[in-house]
Amino acid sequence: MYSMLSSGVLPRAAVGPDTASPAPGRAGVVRPFETADPAASDEFVLDADDIPYVEVGGPGGPVFSAGPAVVKLPTAKTAPATNPPGPVAATATEPKPAPVGPIPPSRTPAVAEPAARPFPRLAGVPAYLSVIFHDLTGRPRVKAEVEGPDPGLVALHFPDHPVSGEYRTLRDEIRVQLPDPTPRVLFFTAAAGEAGTTTVLLNLALTIAHEVSPRVLVVDANVTRPAGAQRLALKPTPGLVEVLSQQVPLAWAVRPSVVPNLQVLPAGGVAGGAPPALGQDLPKLIEQLRQWYDWILIDAGVWGMIPERDAACPTADAVYLVTREADVDRSEFAGLRGWVRELGGMLRGYIATRG
Numbered sequence: 001m002y003s004m005l006s007s008g009v010l011p012r013a014a015v016g017p018d019t020a021s022p023a024p025g026r027a028g029v030v031r032p033f034e035t036a037d038p039a040a041s042d043e044f045v046l047d048a049d050d051i052p053y054v055e056v057g058g059p060g061g062p063v064f065s066a067g068p069a070v071v072k073l074p075t076a077k078t079a080p081a082t083n084p085p086g087p088v089a090a091t092a093t094e095p096k097p098a099p100v101g102p103i104p105p106s107r108t109p110a111v112a113e114p115a116a117r118p119f120p121r122l123a124g125v126p127a128y129l130s131v132i133f134h135d136l137t138g139r140p141r142v143k144a145e146v147e148g149p150d151p152g153l154v155a156l157h158f159p160d161h162p163v164s165g166e167y168r169t170l171r172d173e174i175r176v177q178l179p180d181p182t183p184r185v186l187f188f189t190a191a192a193g194e195a196g197t198t199t200v201l202l203n204l205a206l207t208i209a210h211e212v213s214p215r216v217l218v219v220d221a222n223v224t225r226p227a228g229a230q231r232l233a234l235k236p237t238p239g240l241v242e243v244l245s246q247q248v249p250l251a252w253a254v255r256p257s258v259v260p261n262l263q264v265l266p267a268g269g270v271a272g273g274a275p276p277a278l279g280q281d282l283p284k285l286i287e288q289l290r291q292w293y294d295w296i297l298i299d300a301g302v303w304g305m306i307p308e309r310d311a312a313c314p315t316a317d318a319v320y321l322v323t324r325e326a327d328v329d330r331s332e333f334a335g336l337r338g339w340v341r342e343l344g345g346m347l348r349g350y351i352a353t354r355g
Helices: 002-007 162-177 197-209 240-244 278-289 331-342
Strands: 184-190 216-220 262-265 295-302 318-324 347-353
Touching (some): 162 197, 162 347, 184 197, 197 262, 197 295, 197 347, 216 278, 240 278, 278 295, 318 331, 331 347
Parallel strands (some): 184 318, 216 262, 216 295, 318 347
16 A cells, blocks of 8 residues: 555546545545455544654655644544545635725714804894093002012012022121120111111011021011001001000010011001100110010111101111112211211111112
8 A cells, every 4th residue: 555655646446436535624534445344444643743744755756745834733533424425515604705995993883963053143243331430539549458478578489589689698797797696676767768668677587587596576666657567467456556555565466477487566556656655665675675586677667757766776786777779879868877876876887779
């Protein structure tokens, strides 16, 4: 039989109805020719452990089949097919024709959005009447109150601003003039209104209070035009007027601010009024405050408005004049410098403002 297989030519008598046909779907099963003895027939099934090729003889020598990448081996031995010999019916399913046209992205049908309903058109566009009110009574307008401290306090809101750096320089210059570590009392006054005395004093007090140890107190002695408590968003009464009039104790009038080391004694009382003994009681109060604070800054307003208040300037360790830069050369400013010295005040410098 091997010679018959190796020659590649089968006897004509072997080809015919006696030749066994492979069972449908039985790839890899080789059925030999049937002999007279049915018991002598046997099946040969390739296992996974067998060699993955079949040697076929031919005129040009042996030809080797492809390797296991092409030949599929059965996974297990199965019983021989019982179908009679004959042509094998095709069992493969014919492929369905490819759809024509673009493939929809989803099987879910798209739901069309309802069209926008336009607003009904009006008969005409109405002309609205604009109004502007002009007050002829001459009443002063009250500015709307701003919650929190005044935005003009640059040392509080913008400590890295260049103007805040100018206040740090001012603080250092005053420290050079007053090097002793004792409590310091600073007296600020101006030759004319709108010089910015309150703004300068509050920004300087905030700059000093930003340090760790100093206890700073602002005393608003500008009872004719009080503004210190309002600028720091504090209650204006009771204050200095009530303390000097012995209506309330000092502890009830002093208020904490947004900076932990800074406290404020408001002017209190009614605007335009001053205690009758201001010149006598204010120096006593200043000496009492030295026991509890490291820095005491007094806002004395415009010089000459309340002579009794100006007479308390000798109690301070330093008097500083605040003036606009354009008013430095005026005679009023020069006369003020001589007036402070006549009262015994320690005039140590002036602060020019601009802007």
